[in-house]
Amino acid sequence: MSEDYFGGRVAARYDESSAEMFEPAVVEPVVDFLAELAGDGAALELGIGTGRIALPLAQRGIRVHGIDLSEAMVAKLREKPGAEQIGVTIGDFATTTVEGRFSVAYLVFNTINNLTTQDEQVACFENVAAHLDPGGCFVIEVGVPGLRRLPPGETFHVFDFSESHLGVDEYDVVNQGLVSHHFSLSDGKWERLSVPFRYVWPAELDLMARLAGMTLRERWSGWKREPFASESTKHVSVWEKPARRPRG
């Protein structure tokens, strides 16, 4: 089972520290995209967190269920208006099963990288495929691995440097590993949080989808269906479970 890196203190500050990700200009295109795929069906969010996407999606009238490891993140979700419409199962989204079938499952904001082994990422695709309706879709939003930023022989990349936050990614190219180190100034004291990830290439995700019986349907560089190209720093990908064939 994956470790919980979103415990009390992280959860308490999550919305504030990710404030730009809660901006309507960021959230609305995500919700538009997912609502269209959900259609009349239900949506499953892996790593639902404090409900940044699930709450506005549920407000569109879509049934949303979430899975998350962190009781503390889900407790934050539960404090918000509209949370009573959303069911949440505490568990690891690579393996946890929930009741019902879904027309869309989604895993946003780089959260596939929280699964730190290839086996866990493969298991996640298999778990999603088992929860989807025939013809249902799995959507992932994740960064393209930033290895082109690393000069030969270097392993550290500074991704943020401000008065109150220093963010440094540490790459382990042998194991496709990445540790994001955050040094944050809080109440006059510097605090350190180091979170391990496994970075993953788009083609590897396509292969994981294929292992789980799904095929790539769309790949964009953003939620407004911007083209995915050589300089894109992230992608929004959609894999589809085959529709049931009519008998006969």
Ligand SMILES: C[S@@+](CC[C@H](N)C(=O)[O-])C[C@H]1O[C@@H](n2cnc3c(N)ncnc32)[C@H](O)[C@@H]1O
């Ligand atoms: C970056 S937050 C994203 C939360 C939310 N999806 C959002 O977009 O704001 C990642 C969330 O995934 C959860 N998480 C990470 N790894 C997990 C796992 N293996 N199983 C279940 N939840 C996990 C964390 O507890 C956290 O709530």
